Amino acid sequence: MLFPELEDKLRHARHALDWATSDNIIELCKQYLALLAEYRAELYRLPDTLGINQWSGSFLWEDVCSVRKAVRAAIENTTRERNGTEALLLSFTSVSGYEAVETLNGQKYKGYDDWELRAGGVNGFQNSHSLSRDVTAKSGDTSGLLRREEHITRSAASARLSATMRHGICSA
Incomplete structure (x- = not known):
């Protein structure tokens, strides 16, 4: 040290x-x-x-x-x-509009996986009717939050796995 x-x-x-x-x-x-x-x-x-x-x-x-x-x-x-x-x-x-769309679609935010980046912001489509559901700044904030939550979930799962492995190795 x-x-x-x-x-x-x-x-x-x-x-x-x-x-x-x-x-x-x-x-x-x-x-x-x-x-x-x-x-x-x-x-x-x-x-x-x-x-x-x-x-x-x-x-x-x-x-x-x-x-x-x-x-x-x-x-x-x-x-x-x-x-x-x-x-x-x-x-x-730092989430671009394209990254926001990718995150929103990947997480099926609000139950939708058809988010698109448009001139006016991030929009979703359902049954061929355009639904403006978000604006770019808000979608970036939302995407950042979703990314944080996903990271926390992965980290917690990894910590549990490590603890299980240590316990399994120690008790073997």
């Missing part, structure tokens, strides 16, 4: 994000991203803080290499976490 207190905060934030609801997941993503940014900045400062670049002597070379390797691995892991969390957040908050 390079920064135990900060790493503990990251673990708690990740755990909170794993158990988020559709109401709080956006805020928890933002909090987690802020902690990841802080941790990454600390990792980049670490070599200077430790004075690694001024270490000399053959007996220290292995120590320098192992510290650099650990810092590099931590930066890479942090970058992967940040990229994944940013992509997740973006999938909830």
Whole structure:
């Protein structure tokens, strides 16, 4: 552990994000991203803080290499976490009209799977009669909510499966 207190905060934030609801997941993503940014900045400062670049002597070379390797691995892991969390957040908050239509149709929103993007917004058709059921901004918000709920459902199912597997392995 390079920064135990900060790493503990990251673990708690990740755990909170794993158990988020559709109401709080956006805020928890933002909090987690802020902690990841802080941790990454600390990792980049670490070599200077430790004075690694001024270490000399053959007996220290292995120590320098192992510290650099650990810092590099931590930066890479942090970058992967940040990229994944940013992509997740973006999938909830930035929804184009086409993506909204895809989500609404995929979720059969309001019982319909024939949503289309039109000049006036997102419309649905039933029995060849045009029904304007949504406008683009609202459909984006609705799609974001549906995506959040779908993510929460998948995460909960994954957590249950992991718990079942751990229990099955432990009791075997």
